[in-house]
Amino acid sequence: MARDDVIIRIGGEGGEGIISSGDIITGASAKAGFHVYTFKTFPAEIRGGYAMYQLRASSKQILSQGDGFDVFVAFNNDAYQVNKKELKPGTVLLWDGPEGGDIQPESHPGVISYAVPMTRIAKDELKAPKAKNMVALGAISTLFSFPIETLKENIRLKFGKKGQEVVDINIRAIDMGKEYVEKNIKKQDPYRLGEPQAKDKDVIVISGNEAVGLGALAAKVEFFSAYPITPATEIAIMLARNLPKLGGTLVQAEDEIASLGNVIGASYAGAKSMTATSGPGLSLMTELLGLASIAEIPLVVANVQRGGPSTGLPTKHEQSDLFTAVYGGHGDMSRIVLAVDNVEDCFHLTVDAFNLAEKYQIPVILLSDGSLGFRTEGIKVPDPSTLKLIDRKWFEPKGGEEVYKRYEYTKDLVSPMSKPGQPGGNYVATGLEHGEVSRPVYTPENHTRMIDKRFGKLANIEDEYKPTEREGDENADLGIISWGSTQGAVREALARARADGLKVAALYPKLIFPLPEKAIAKFAKSVKKVLIPEINKQAQFAELVRARTGIDSIRYNIYGGLPFPPGDIYNKIKEVIRP
Amino acid sequence: MARDDVIIRIGGEGGEGIISSGDIITGASAKAGFHVYTFKTFPAEIRGGYAMYQLRASSKQILSQGDGFDVFVAFNNDAYQVNKKELKPGTVLLWDGPEGGDIQPESHPGVISYAVPMTRIAKDELKAPKAKNMVALGAISTLFSFPIETLKENIRLKFGKKGQEVVDINIRAIDMGKEYVEKNIKKQDPYRLGEPQAKDKDVIVISGNEAVGLGALAAKVEFFSAYPITPATEIAIMLARNLPKLGGTLVQAEDEIASLGNVIGASYAGAKSMTATSGPGLSLMTELLGLASIAEIPLVVANVQRGGPSTGLPTKHEQSDLFTAVYGGHGDMSRIVLAVDNVEDCFHLTVDAFNLAEKYQIPVILLSDGSLGFRTEGIKVPDPSTLKLIDRKWFEPKGGEEVYKRYEYTKDLVSPMSKPGQPGGNYVATGLEHGEVSRPVYTPENHTRMIDKRFGKLANIEDEYKPTEREGDENADLGIISWGSTQGAVREALARARADGLKVAALYPKLIFPLPEKAIAKFAKSVKKVLIPEINKQAQFAELVRARTGIDSIRYNIYGGLPFPPGDIYNKIKEVIRP
Amino acid sequence: MTAQALQPKDYKSVVPPTWCAGCGDYGVLNSLYKAFSELNIDYNNTVIVSGIGCSSRFPFFVKTYGIHTAHGRALPVAMGVKLANPELRVVATGGDGDGFSIGGGHVPHICRKNVDITYIIMDNRIYGLTKGQVSPTSDMGMVSSTTPYGSPDRPVNPLAFCLVYGATFVAQGYSGNPKEIAALIKQGMEHKGFSYINLVSPCPTFNKTNTFQAYKDLVEPLPDDHDRTNLPRAVELALNPGGKIRTGVYFESDTPSYQERLDEIKSKASKFTAAGFAGIVDLYRP
Amino acid sequence: MTAQALQPKDYKSVVPPTWCAGCGDYGVLNSLYKAFSELNIDYNNTVIVSGIGCSSRFPFFVKTYGIHTAHGRALPVAMGVKLANPELRVVATGGDGDGFSIGGGHVPHICRKNVDITYIIMDNRIYGLTKGQVSPTSDMGMVSSTTPYGSPDRPVNPLAFCLVYGATFVAQGYSGNPKEIAALIKQGMEHKGFSYINLVSPCPTFNKTNTFQAYKDLVEPLPDDHDRTNLPRAVELALNPGGKIRTGVYFESDTPSYQERLDEIKSKASKFTAAGFAGIVDLYRP
Ligand SMILES: Cc1ncc(C[n+]2csc(CCOP(=O)(O)OP(=O)(O)O)c2C)c(N)n1
Ligand SMILES: Cc1ncc(C[n+]2csc(CCOP(=O)(O)OP(=O)(O)O)c2C)c(N)n1
């Protein structure tokens, strides 16, 4: 039976064009109407070391990067060695050989092996060693029914400005890969993409990081300042290109402290403002986040998590910045933390982040992660006219002689904020404890009252913002709570487990802090046991849940720099329900 | 009946010599054999604003700063206004009047009021307006039986180097305060210090901050680098004076990041190393703490907490840096957190902090706080010969050709560390994930294994270090868990409640992280209810306890910049036990 | 804003300065009031941004908008204000420690960017607010609470630093000469781009060495014939030959401000799309 | 340590460099091996400290001790190593971004303290490791991933900075001329106090403007008669008249190192007590 759901992993040396060829076939597939879902890892070094691109494609919907791979394309021996233990019966090994490359495959019983001499063809026949990746694309497309015409169309578009010669070489490389397969290889595997859905004009293929940038633009961000850091830099790159088109300002600052300082100043001046970073940068921002919190300055910090601590595994995936996002920073410091689940979410939660920041006048940390940031998905074209944007509660001077109370104790504890330039609204924002009129006040009563204000304004956030989504059985034997980008794997595992007749449910909180305690308590009550899978050592979310609600959970933690395979979660579900 | 336990609060304007006169009478009292316990607050500004010094003295042992005051000495009207609502029947108001000062006391029924024209005496009779504080000391000593001769002795010692004239003026001021009281005031209150205990030669009067410095010296600190910050600067001041005497090196760095960087380098080079800071500095250190954690570099960070967040209340007391001490920093970052209870503890726990840092090769954060840092107590002279100092597990090359495994997986998961300079031990410490041989390794297996190592080495810390102390009834109706400097008030409240026949117990954890879960669980089992009083909004310790153990507690939080009065805790005990 | 000219006192806020009697910063504050009134600056359209320190309390005492940020972070925050709303006048104020110790990493970058703000440092060669530790401008050998045996560090030279950092206006004044300070602040405020004004401002409470008295014979104006377009010469003078403290404008140049360059970027960028947000979305169609 | 002279290859660690083919940093690494061998440096007694970046991978490739710290923090950590054990030779290495962007706040202070370490910057005018964003030394107008419309920033001038910071040895070399680099590293290592060596080291992968080719006609030695004791002249040359990149030693001075001053403090301090720890305890007797 043909399998219309293929996971292709391409592995080779950083610098061999693995990533760019992956992007091209992904784009072409999406353009042709397929669903696509990618996953990439880079070495932390520029050169040398293993790079990997994985594409899952199907004519049906896809929720995660899947389990392992169906097809492994080995560009070199290193990549083969890294992946060979995952070659299971029924999977395909497509390798650079039998001559020209450096691979000598062992015997893998049950594995379908196809040799395509990509290096030789590129070097000897094309005289263009760099076109090896295109030879591979030609072979892949032919073998597994990827849309080879769209592929060529995109190559023409992409390389067009480099000149006709470059286009021609790449197209010829694809054709030679195709011809080689047609002449020499007999297909033995079941993987073959089905008929793509009627081309949906309203699809874009975009990475998580780019979607954050797009969300910021949709939210009408006006100011962005950041310092480059893997895996967050693409947010800055996206905005560097596009924010000035819409009249906004982007700054590459001298470090993360400066970038958050810039953002604080810009927001004080009235602009919707944002920065983006990863763990080490977030750590550096800790002090100034406290200033934004006490001075009640709205801003958004997108934090794309990577393997920690310290420099850690800069190009790998981890969900281990939750603790510091929620608890980092001296003193009792209020803040909001959101976590994104998938690429579409990257867009929408960035909009939400701005809305919440502006509404509550508070710093909002948006937690994304490396695998989500880099991976691309095809998502619906966002329609900004459907978005509800929340604006700050502005102070409008009434013209009297009254002193402006920047931190007025209003009913909802959010105080009207004055925009510099207007008479009657003058005030000095300060990190010192202050009174309703923004001046230092050191009395016990005032400190107590102002701390209560800064936390109290968030008291109803769970009701005011619908921060969770539930799916699955009503009275389930097991309930999974999953945060961040682990969601896709959980959805897929849940579907499989329910298809097996297991009673399982899942809750996906988008708001991490303040924790949606009511929804979580309700969910926990509705299920027999709670399972929290996450990619960190300390069970950071499970600990937060127990701290805030007392609810115990079965913890399932991995921390190897990779996302959860849905099969592992599926197995865990079975293990917990039927021990 | 005479009351041999007096709390004297002196209030006035910053700059009026409140703090220095308080220090003098405290020293003299301790020298004469009394027990002393002080509490101070300064304005955050250099000048202007309210300053306060409180001294509790008795010939018997003292555990806390007490409830409110017995005697309030008002230097000016501002101070009077701030404190007047605390004037309860039976308390004494000693004020600068009836002429010369700016105070016009209202009527306070039941309050014993004494007027001493300190300003007038100092200005008109002594022609030395600055000696006002000494006039006050003379009056206070005379009224409440403080040791006036020792006071004079100390003034001679203290002002001796400023010349005989200065000494004479101050002594005369004291005498004039004394004479004025003897001539004009009829004692109506019961406060009178008893006979001091036989002078114990082995007492020093020292502040919490100085005791941390002394502890570091006792632990044989070799390198200290810090950046000034209230209320931690006194640790640096103490060590600046004394560390070079013992051959050590002290650096004032350009900021807190640099100071922790210095400390990391020094410790790598083999020196016992330390820095001291307060909240804002700790926030800035977050990133480099991660480096020390992953590279397994021993070091001590003393963090003297103050009111937060941001600049907050820099001169006030709070216990609100626990969250960031325990959870701050990106990634899964192992560390040890200790909290000091009282001045004697400041000495001993600093020694422990070095021992734990060296033993486990890890950063240790020592949480102190502003009121403990500034307050002085009389403590036993420390005897360094009784201290057990732990040295690092050093690597000793065996001379073979083997590659040195800096992060060798040993049985206790602590790896022998090489000291630069020796052949065969060369290695590069790094914040990247690394293998047993210290080189970047990015495999999932290695990351998992190394994270497990960095947390696993602490697995038995609770057994290896006795981090808790229990007092009180065996099967108590209420058990209090108290961390940090709230301990004194809890001890005093506990004694009063037990004297009333209530069944109460308390547990004092010195180790905050990893949390001594066994001791806490055992304690919680042994009592009917658990109460956790702490000085922060978020119930930071209570949340940690619930996160780690699931144990629920009654929370009692104040956050006004002041320590707990023991009476408030006593009342809370009663309220909880007999609602 | 009233059309009538504003008097210095009109810039006073209701918060009285918390400085010690005799603090040099009073002179600076009064000079600023004066400069503002002479330029008839709209206080509603002005933001003063500072870090932490005695001198950093400045914004509270002026009737403008203000931000009292964190220690060392005045410049990044001030820059954010200016870039988000170029219509605002932005002034940053602070101390020697705030600016050249913990905040020292930010100075080169705002200088090279030439962001149009005026940065006023009150240099008292000490950490005032934390009660007397050596600052980066303290003399070598200075005794302070953290250097009881004398400081082992040579002082930094803020003037020379800002000159090589590319500041387009660099001046020095002395708190004992408030008229000159007012004139310098005026020029700094009128300068297009980043202006740096170093003010020698004694702290009588904690710095008993560098007092008004001690400065009396050290302060002198820059030579009459000083050419303020000659950068190497300005650096040479800033390097302090003869140990004198020379006041006046060391350097000034006419260089596009950061805003001008950002505007260029925006106009370049806007050529790439006509369709606004929708045009950006189109970039991601496969 | 064997008494025999060590060859350059003896300083090679077992870790092969991870740099791209053609990276300028190879030349620097080989020059360092050479300089070390000519000084017969004991690799067991040497620590190389770096931050984060392509160039900051340096310590892994040398058979000394080393620390690969966090981005921008090489200098504070290197300083800690040196002060804790003055017997060790300490070298800090890194990139233009590591040193003059995020780490820029530390440079002035190690310079003015004159800590006895050698700081080697590989200036490629780009962020290499993060794949090509403008760095603080990038030319104005440079197109990079974060500056698609050209960088609005003027570059920093590390040489001029270190000169006014008070570095007591300041030199510049070019990766295309490894022999000279080896000679400069040698001199820097032998200098007492802080030595700064700025090395122009192209990144062919991400900086297509400042290539070996482009530098060919720009690099020239300092004038033969250059007086390396003349600070203002050194600054003037560093300010880059004529757009040339001049290599050689710009400045050198004989100034007590930080260690000498700390030793003075220790000897002063030790006069205050004879009784060690007990003597310190006595200070707190009431
Ligand atoms: C992160 C941080 N570190 C340290 C401090 C403590 N601190 C406050 S002001 C100051 C120095 C003030 O000196 P300066 O900037 O020269 O200002 P001055 O008081 O002399 O006017 C310091 C170290 C702080 N507030 N925050
Ligand atoms: C706190 C922090 N911010 C950002 C980064 C990301 N980062 C790593 S290297 C680097 C810049 C490298 O440039 P440079 O120092 O010039 O070295 P090169 O790679 O060019 O040799 C950056 C921004 C980081 N590791 N840590």
Ligand code: SF4
């Ligand atoms: S301490 Fe010094 S700088 Fe601060 S207000 Fe007083 S005199 Fe001025």
Ligand code: SF4
């Ligand atoms: S990216 Fe540039 S700096 Fe980095 S290794 Fe490659 S050539 Fe060298």
Ligand SMILES: [Mg+2]
């Ligand atoms: Mg100062």
Ligand SMILES: [Mg+2]
């Ligand atoms: Mg670089």
